[in-house]
Amino acid sequence: MPIPSEKTSLKPYWGVTKPYITRIFKYNVKLNLLNIINTLKDMGEYVFPIKKFTNKFGSINSKKDLKNFIQERSAHVTQTTLYGYIKTRIGTRYALMFEDEVFSKSINIAKWNIYMASLSDCTLYVFSYLIEKKNLKQNDAQEIFIEIIENEKTNGLDEKLFEETKIEFNQRLKEVDWKIYHQNNPFKNSGLALYKWSPIADNLKVLDKEIVLNSIKLKWNLVENDFQNLTKNLYFD
Numbered sequence: 001m002p003i004p005s006e007k008t009s010l011k012p013y014w015g016v017t018k019p020y021i022t023r024i025f026k027y028n029v030k031l032n033l034l035n036i037i038n039t040l041k042d043m044g045e046y047v048f049p050i051k052k053f054t055n056k057f058g059s060i061n062s063k064k065d066l067k068n069f070i071q072e073r074s075a076h077v078t079q080t081t082l083y084g085y086i087k088t089r090i091g092t093r094y095a096l097m098f099e100d101e102v103f104s105k106s107i108n109i110a111k112w113n114i115y116m117a118s119l120s121d122c123t124l125y126v127f128s129y130l131i132e133k134k135n136l137k138q139n140d141a142q143e144i145f146i147e148i149i150e151n152e153k154t155n156g157l158d159e160k161l162f163e164e165t166k167i168e169f170n171q172r173l174k175e176v177d178w179k180i181y182h183q184n185n186p187f188k189n190s191g192l193a194l195y196k197w198s199p200i201a202d203n204l205k206v207l208d209k210e211i212v213l214n215s216i217k218l219k220w221n222l223v224e225n226d227f228q229n230l231t232k233n234l235y236f237d
Contacts, residue, residue: 118187134231
């Protein structure tokens with residue numbers, strides 16, 4: 001058998017190799033598309049139920065309604081602002097980035113940290129508003145908050161963040177002025193959490209700070225309006 005020269009290229013036997021490579025390519029493409037579809041579906045699990053919740057409740061009349069409002073709205077704000085920011089920054093490569101394991105883990109860490117901050121802010125806002133505007137006497141903020149984050153452990157909230165969140169919230173309870181909290185930039189912490197934890201390069205993120213903080217502020221403004229509307233006929237003797 002002659003030894004090929006440097007100019008000679010060894011070509012594969014396409015009778016076998018080409019169909020094999022084609023099958024692998026098709027499999028990989030299908031797998032990637034499925035992963036992307038599943039990722040986008042997971043992202044939507046917290047978002048789309050919000051619409052059903054909004055349509056379902058015409059008012060808030062019980063502790064259960066209050067708990068659902070805090071949990072659903074906090075999840076909604078977290079998901080829409082975090083993924084909205086990532087999508088805006090990454091552009092057309094948005095869905096493909098979820099194929100990267102490190103990036104996906106960063107998003108998961110960001111999601112939980114922002115969500116915990118959002119729950120804390122929203123809980124304090126809701127009870128501050130009810131105490132000052134609706135004459136609420138029984139303050140169940142701690143009970144409702146702990147119930148929500150306890151339940152979230154079954155959805156992936158890790159024990160370390162759970163304990164840290166509980167300690168931080170209990171400290172906020174000691175310091176909060178219930179009469180004025182709802183009027184004094186009540187969602188500041190969750191805005192700063194979005195800015196801090198979003199998995200975007202720092203040199204880019206610093207250029208976006210004002211936009212990022214405004215984006216979540218607008219989302220919370222909608223939540224405030226919604227809550228005030230849902231409780232317009234609620235008053236505690």
